[in-house]
Amino acid sequence: TKRYRIxxxxxxxxxxxxxxxxxxxxxxxxxxxxxxxxxQEALIGGAAIDATGNPLPDETLATCKDSDAVLLAAIxxxxxxxxxxxQRPERGLLGLRAGLGLFANLRPAQILPxxxxxxxxxxxxxxxxxxxxxxxxxxxxYFGQPKGIFAEESGAKxxxxxxxxxxxxxxxxxxxxxxxxxxxxxxxxxxxKANVLEVSQLWRDRISALAPNYSxxxxxxxxxxxxxxxxVRNPKQFDTIVTGNLFGDILxxxxxxxxxxxxxxxxxxxxxxxxxxxxxxxGSAPDIAGQDxxxxxxxxxxxxxxxxxxxxxPEAGDRLEQAVQTVLNQGYRTGDIYSEGMTAVGCRAMxxxxxxAL
Amino acid sequence: TKRYRIxxxxxxxxxxxxxxxxxxxxxxxxxxxxxxxxxQEALIGGAAIDATGNPLPDETLATCKDSDAVLLAAIxxxxxxxxxxxQRPERGLLGLRAGLGLFANLRPAQILPxxxxxxxxxxxxxxxxxxxxxxxxxxxxYFGQPKGIFAEESGAKxxxxxxxxxxxxxxxxxxxxxxxxxxxxxxxxxxxKANVLEVSQLWRDRISALAPNYSxxxxxxxxxxxxxxxxVRNPKQFDTIVTGNLFGDILxxxxxxxxxxxxxxxxxxxxxxxxxxxxxxxGSAPDIAGQDxxxxxxxxxxxxxxxxxxxxxPEAGDRLEQAVQTVLNQGYRTGDIYSEGMTAVGCRAMxxxxxxAL
Ligand SMILES: CC(C)[C@H](C(=O)O)[C@@H](O)C(=O)O
Ligand SMILES: CC(C)[C@H](C(=O)O)[C@@H](O)C(=O)O
Numbered sequence: 086t087k088r089y090r091i092x093x094x095x096x097x098x099x100x101x102x103x104x105x106x107x108x109x110x111x112x113x114x115x116x117x118x119x120x121x122x123x124x125q126e127a128l129i130g131g132a133a134i135d136a137t138g139n140p141l142p143d144e145t146l147a148t149c150k151d152s153d154a155v156l157l158a159a160i161x162x163x164x165x166x167x168x169x170x171x172q173r174p175e176r177g178l179l180g181l182r183a184g185l186g187l188f189a190n191l192r193p194a195q196i197l198p199x200x201x202x203x204x205x206x207x208x209x210x211x212x213x214x215x216x217x218x219x220x221x222x223x224x225x226x227y228f229g230q231p232k233g234i235f236a237e238e239s240g241a242k243x244x245x246x247x248x249x250x251x252x253x254x255x256x257x258x259x260x261x262x263x264x265x266x267x268x269x270x271x272x273x274x275x276x277x278k279a280n281v282l283e284v285s286q287l288w289r290d291r292i293s294a295l296a297p298n299y300s301x302x303x304x305x306x307x308x309x310x311x312x313x314x315x316x317v318r319n320p321k322q323f324d325t326i327v328t329g330n331l332f333g334d335i336l337x338x339x340x341x342x343x344x345x346x347x348x349x350x351x352x353x354x355x356x357x358x359x360x361x362x363x364x365x366x367x368g369s370a371p372d373i374a375g376q377d378x379x380x381x382x383x384x385x386x387x388x389x390x391x392x393x394x395x396x397x398x399p400e401a402g403d404r405l406e407q408a409v410q411t412v413l414n415q416g417y418r419t420g421d422i423y424s425e426g427m428t429a430v431g432c433r434a435m436x437x438x439x440x441x442a443l
Numbered sequence: 444t445k446r447y448r449i450x451x452x453x454x455x456x457x458x459x460x461x462x463x464x465x466x467x468x469x470x471x472x473x474x475x476x477x478x479x480x481x482x483q484e485a486l487i488g489g490a491a492i493d494a495t496g497n498p499l500p501d502e503t504l505a506t507c508k509d510s511d512a513v514l515l516a517a518i519x520x521x522x523x524x525x526x527x528x529x530q531r532p533e534r535g536l537l538g539l540r541a542g543l544g545l546f547a548n549l550r551p552a553q554i555l556p557x558x559x560x561x562x563x564x565x566x567x568x569x570x571x572x573x574x575x576x577x578x579x580x581x582x583x584x585y586f587g588q589p590k591g592i593f594a595e596e597s598g599a600k601x602x603x604x605x606x607x608x609x610x611x612x613x614x615x616x617x618x619x620x621x622x623x624x625x626x627x628x629x630x631x632x633x634x635x636k637a638n639v640l641e642v643s644q645l646w647r648d649r650i651s652a653l654a655p656n657y658s659x660x661x662x663x664x665x666x667x668x669x670x671x672x673x674x675v676r677n678p679k680q681f682d683t684i685v686t687g688n689l690f691g692d693i694l695x696x697x698x699x700x701x702x703x704x705x706x707x708x709x710x711x712x713x714x715x716x717x718x719x720x721x722x723x724x725x726g727s728a729p730d731i732a733g734q735d736x737x738x739x740x741x742x743x744x745x746x747x748x749x750x751x752x753x754x755x756x757p758e759a760g761d762r763l764e765q766a767v768q769t770v771l772n773q774g775y776r777t778g779d780i781y782s783e784g785m786t787a788v789g790c791r792a793m794x795x796x797x798x799x800a801l
Binding site for chain 2: 207226229244248250251253279282332335342347
C-alpha cells in the first residue's frame with residue numbers, strides 16, 4: 086500500500102461540501118488501486134480569519150508543507166468583503182502560493198461534449214476547444230516591489246505596483262510550458278505585451294531562447310489584447326498558452342468561461358519541489374453554501390489533477406475523470422449545469438452517482 | 444460657414460484608402476451643413492519611420508496640436524515588426540497620446556443588428572449589446588517609471604514596468620466615465636484588481652469617492668478577471684465600463700470581438716483640452732493594402748465620433764452614422780463582413796454607396 090498525506094483546505098462557502106464528496110470518491114479509488122490517503126484538514130481564508138484573525142495561519146502553511154499534496158476548495162465570501170485588503174481571505178491564497186513556491190499554475194479549459202450547450206458561444210466555435218493556460222503564479226505585478234499607496238509631497242496619493250520578471254523566473258515557467266505543450270498538441274502560444282512593456286520584451290526574448298531545446302514544439306507569440314480577442318473569435322487555434330501572473334489571471338478566466346460551465350474546471354499549482362495545490366476554478370458560492378446544491382465535479386477533477394501531476398498516480402486520476410464522464414453521460418446535473426431533460430441532483434447525490442460509477 | 448482644421452494621419456497599410464472614402468463623405472456632409480473641413484496630412488507609424496526614421500516626427504505632433512481634431516487610420520505592418528521596440532510604429536501612437544494628453548479613450552462595442560450573425564456568440568447573448576469602455580490612456584503601466592531591462596549584480600536581467608496612478612489621474616478619467624454613463628444607461632462598472640494591487644485599491648477608493656457627485660449613475664466595481672469572464676457570459680449586463688490603461692486595452696478588445704465585426708468599430712481619444720484623436724479599432728491590414736478591399740466603415744464612424752465629441756457637430760455625426768446604417772440595410776458588404784445574399788463591394792464602392800446614401 087502506498088500512503089499519501091493530503092492536506093484538505095475547505096476554506097469557505099461550499100468548500101466542505103464539495104471536499105466531502107471528493108474525499109469519499111478518492112478513498113474508493115484508493116481501495117481499488119491499493120493507495121491510502123491520510124487526510125488532514127487545516128484552516129484558510131475567511132474560516133481562518135474567523136478562528137485566528139489570519140487568513141493563512143502559520144500552522145496551516147506548516148501542515149501543507151508537511152504533506153504530499155494540498156487539495157483546496159474555495160475561499161472568500163460577502164462576510165469578509167469589507168475587511169481591509171491585507172486581512173482578506175484572498176491574502177491566504179497569495180500567501181499559500183508564495184509560501185509553497187507554486188510558480189506554475191495549470192488551468193485547463195476544455196469543452197465537455199455533454200455540456201457544450203452551456204457555452205454562450207456557437208457550437209461550431211467551441212466544439213473541441215481544449216486549452217491549457219500555463220500561468221506564472223509567484224511573480225509579476227502580484228508580488229513586485231515597490232508596491233503600496235504613497236503620499237506625494239503635496240499630500241496627494243499615488244498607488245504603485247511593480248511588474249517585474251527576472252530571467253530565471255521566465256525560464257522556469259517557460260520550461261514547464263514547453264513540457265506541457267510536448268504532452269499535448271505541441272503548440273505553445275506565449276502571451277505578453279512586448280510592444281509596450283519592457284518586462285514583456287524580456288519575457289519574449291527568454292521564451293524564444295528556450296525554443297531550440299524543444300524543437301518539437303511550435304512556438305508563437307501574441308499580444309495580450311489580441312489574445313483576449315482571439316479567445317472569443319476562434320478559441321480552437323490555441324493549445325497551450327504561457328503567460329505572466331496578471332495576464333494569466335485574466336485570460337484563464339476568459340478561457341474558462343468559453344466552456345460555459347466553470348463549475349466543471351479544475352486547476353493545479355506546482356512548485357519546483359514539494360506539494361502542489363489543486364483547486365477548482367470556481368469560487369466559494371456563499372449564496373448556496375450548506376444547501377447541498379453545489380457542483381462537486383470541479384473539485385473531483387482537481388483531485389484527479391492532484392493524482393496525476395502531484396502524486397504521479399495517473400491511473401487513479403484517470404478513474405476519477407472516467408467517473409465524471411460517466412455521471413455526465415448518465416444525465417446527472419447539479420443546478421449550475423442543469424438543462425432540460427437531465428436528472429437534477431444535489432451535491433451529495435452527485436457524489437453517490439460518482440461512487441456507483443467507480 | 445464654420446471651418447475646422449483636421450489633421451489626417453493615414454499611417455500604414457489600408458490607411459490611405461479608408462481615409463479617402465472618409466474625407467469624401469465628410470466633405471459631402473460639410474456641404475449639406477455648411478461646414479468646411481481643411482484637411483492636412485501628416486506622417487505617423489511605419490510610413491514616418493521610412494521617411495524620417497521616427498514613428499512620430501516633431502512636425503506631425505506640431506501639425507496635430509495646431510488642428511481642431513485628428514483623424515488617424517492605422518499603423519504598423521510586417522515590414523517594421525523586427526525593429527527594436529523603441530523604433531517601432533506603435534511608439535508613434537504612444538507618443539501621440541502622451542504628446543496630446545489624450546487621457547480618455549472611448550471605445551464603443553455595439554452589436555449592429557445587420558451584422559449580428561458575425562458574432563461567435565449566440566444571438567440571444569449578444570442581441571442589443573451596447574458597451575462603452577472608457578479606458579485611461581496616458582497613465583498606468585504603459586508610462587510608469589521606473590521601466591526598463593536592468594542587469595542585476597549577478598549579470599542576470601530583470602524586466603521592470605511600474606503600474607502607477609495618482610489620485611488626480613483617477614479623478615479625471617472617473618469624471619469622464621461618470622459623464623459618459625450619464626449620457627447612456629446610467630450604469631457604470633469600474634474594473635480593477637483591488638484584491639491584489641494597491642494601485643487598484645486607490646483606483647477603487649477614488650472612483651467611489653466621485654460617485655456622490657453623480658447620484659443618477661449606478662456605480663459597481665468588478666475585478667478584471669471576472670470582467671473578462673462576464674463579457675463572455677453575459678455582455679448585456681454592461682453599459683459603461685471605466686478602467687485603467689492596460690485592463691482597458693485587454694477588455695476593450697474582448698468587448699469589440701463580441702460583435703464579430705471589428706471592421707466596424709470606431710474609437711475616440713480625448714484630452715482635457717486641445718484636439719482629440721479619432722481612429723478605427725482595427726489594424727492596418729497590410730495583407731489587403733492597396734487592393735481596394737478594405738472596409739472603410741469604422742473610419743467613417745470614427746469621423747462621426749470626431750464630429751460629435753471633437754467638434755461638437757452632432758448633426759453631422761448623425762448623418763454619417765445614418766449613412767452607414769443605410770448602406771448596411773441596403774446589403775452592401777466588404778469582404779470582412781460579407782455573408783451570403785449580400786452585395787459584395789470594395790472600399791471605393793462602399794464609399795460611393797455612402798455618398799449616395801447621404
Ligand atoms: C483571488 C485572487 C487573488 C486570485 C488571483 O488573482 O490570482 C484568483 O482570481 C485566481 O485566479 O486564483
Ligand atoms: C498598438 C498598441 C500600443 C495599442 C495599445 O496597447 O494601446 C493598441 O493595442 C491599442 O489598443 O490602441
